[in-house]
Amino acid sequence: MTDDNSIRLSRRKVLGGVGAIGLASAGAGLGTTAYFTDTESFTGNSLEAGDLDLFVHVDYSEDQGSYAQYSTPPGTFIDGNVVGGGDGEPISIQVTDLKPGDSGEGEFCFSIVDNPAYLWICGALTENAQNGTTEPEQDALEQQYDSIPAGGQLADAMTVTISYCTEQESDGETTTVIGDEIVSGSLAEVMAVLAAGVPLAGDGDADAPVANRPTFEGVDDETHTAETCLCFEWELPPEVGNEVQTDSVAFDIEFYAEQARHNDGTLNPCVDAAYSANYVNPDGIAQPIPNGVAHVDVAYGEEHVVYAITFDEPAGSQYSLADPNFASANFSLPFDVEDDGTYDFQVAWNVDGNDAFHYSGVTSAPAWAKDTAAGWSALPSGFTAVRFGSQAFVSVPRSELETGGNAYGFGFNASAGGEQPSVSIPTGGPYSSNANWTSSENSQPETVQ
Known part of the structure; x- marks a missing residue:
């Protein structure tokens, strides 16, 4: 090929030529019934409601010296009360022959199945009875009051502390680590606080604000628990005297879970x-x-x-x-x-x-x-x-x-x-x-x- 017949194309001309060919091709396609097609389909669609099921794992023991030591069976748990669902099964712990110096402790861990949720703890003092008086009890009460009170003194004498806690494993042993304190005082004081509802933070931060606080993560089933638990400790101090003889107390504790999605955690389920x-x-x-x-x-x-x-x-x-x-x-x-x-x-x-x-x-x-x-x-x-x-x-x-x-x-x-x-x-x-x-x-x- 001689120089006279050479075709000289700059880059600009090459791109222009390709463009022209492409347009010609496209025009040819539009002028016929031949064209490319593609189809994507979505079949078998369905919508299914999620689950929110609360389980509370309970471990409890008490120290009454040589008299007795009560503990829940390993792995004890109750089906908790879920907002929008039915009441859970209660677990009852009874302590008898209470003496100054006795103490007990419990741990509550949570399985919120499938979905993260906000958690509340509620409670109520349901009994603080005098149950009559012995002679030494009457003498002690007469020194403190003008007349014998109708109600008992045990709820005011017992001390209670509720804290966040976690379980840590080391060398095959599980240790409970106490974290931020949530509330403490006499049993009467703590139950008054719980009666009005206490919002719980999933990260164990006692200073977390109520709105949009960290939630408790969802787990696969009731055998798995969230990392953050609650520890409950009580004691009848050794210095308490005869004024609590024959007295008895009873109280309830409940936990409520509410789905986190589309909520801010401020709804208090404990108040009327x-x-x-x-x-x-x-x-x-x-x-x-x-x-x-x-x-x-x-x-x-x-x-x-x-x-x-x-x-x-x-x-x-x-x-x-x-x-x-x-x-x-x-x-x-x-x-x-x-x-x-x-x-x-x-x-x-x-x-x-x-x-x-x-x-x-x-x-x-x-x-x-x-x-x-x-x-x-x-x-x-x-x-x-x-x-x-x-x-x-x-x-x-x-x-x-x-x-x-x-x-x-x-x-x-x-x-x-x-x-x-x-x-x-x-x-x-x-x-x-x-x-x-x-x-x-x-x-x-x-x-x-």
């Missing part, structure tokens, strides 16, 4: 009624608390009605109602047993400026000039009140509220003192001319359920 109100920030204060809300949740137990008070406010707020170090902050729960517009008694925190709960009989609106000289006293037998951080729990015997029937009124009022923020939740009334204590027209008396 819930009230809330916004903080009132008077004009002129230096730093009003924005979006402060007080909640009062109510749980009706067989023997006690528990009120859980929560101050929901931004951390570090000035004039905080939740800060126990702010001496002028106080709050009170007054009760109108007959629902006749007159309060019969109230339970208040921060009497005389100390971090403690006191009791007073009242015949009109509560007075905030609270001191022991004005008639405030220690809580009567059967009442329990405890505070943890921004929460407080007040447990009132049902017998105190059923005196006038099954309907009664109660209120809640809190103040940081002076012209600082306050909050009020009235549920019946009106009870006084004070605007803070006058209920709305839609308010109804509480009913003991």
Whole structure:
């Protein structure tokens, strides 16, 4: 081939030529019935609901010296109560011949089959009985009380601690490692807290917020458990005396699981009624608390009605109602047993400026000039009140509220003192001319359920 017949193509011309050929090809294809086809199909489709089944593995033992040692059989577990499902099978542990110095411990581990879930623990003190008195018991009680209390003292004498824990294996042996403490105190105090519900964090962080907290992972079947467990320890301290002779206590513990998907974990399955109100920030204060809300949740137990008070406010707020170090902050729960517009008694925190709960009989609106000289006293037998951080729990015997029937009124009022923020939740009334204590027209008396 000579130079005259040579075809010289630059890269630009080559690409252009290929393009032309491609277009010609495409045009030819469109002009005929021949073309490429492809088909993908999806057959046999179905939708199936998932599962959420809670199993609680229980290990328990007690130390009563040479008298006895109770323990659950290896691998004991119960079919737990699942939100949206049926009640689980209960397991009962009974301790007899309890003496000062006795103790016990239990471990609860969880199998939430198939799906991760939020977990709650609930509880109730169902019995705190006196069961008569022996002579030494009567002598001890007469030294402490003006008259022999109808209820027992054992629930106040026993100490309980509930903590997160994990199991670790080393050299073929399993060791339980105690983690963050969830709640501790007397049995009466701990059961008052559990009655209002405690949200559990799947990573064992006791400071985790309630909303969107770490969940407990789902497992394949009930033989496998989540990494985080709960440990329950109790003791009747050696220094307890004759005042608890013949007494007996009984309590319930329940666990609830709720699927994590499409939920934030804030639904409390343990309470029966819930009230809330916004903080009132008077004009002129230096730093009003924005979006402060007080909640009062109510749980009706067989023997006690528990009120859980929560101050929901931004951390570090000035004039905080939740800060126990702010001496002028106080709050009170007054009760109108007959629902006749007159309060019969109230339970208040921060009497005389100390971090403690006191009791007073009242015949009109509560007075905030609270001191022991004005008639405030220690809580009567059967009442329990405890505070943890921004929460407080007040447990009132049902017998105190059923005196006038099954309907009664109660209120809640809190103040940081002076012209600082306050909050009020009235549920019946009106009870006084004070605007803070006058209920709305839609308010109804509480009913003991």
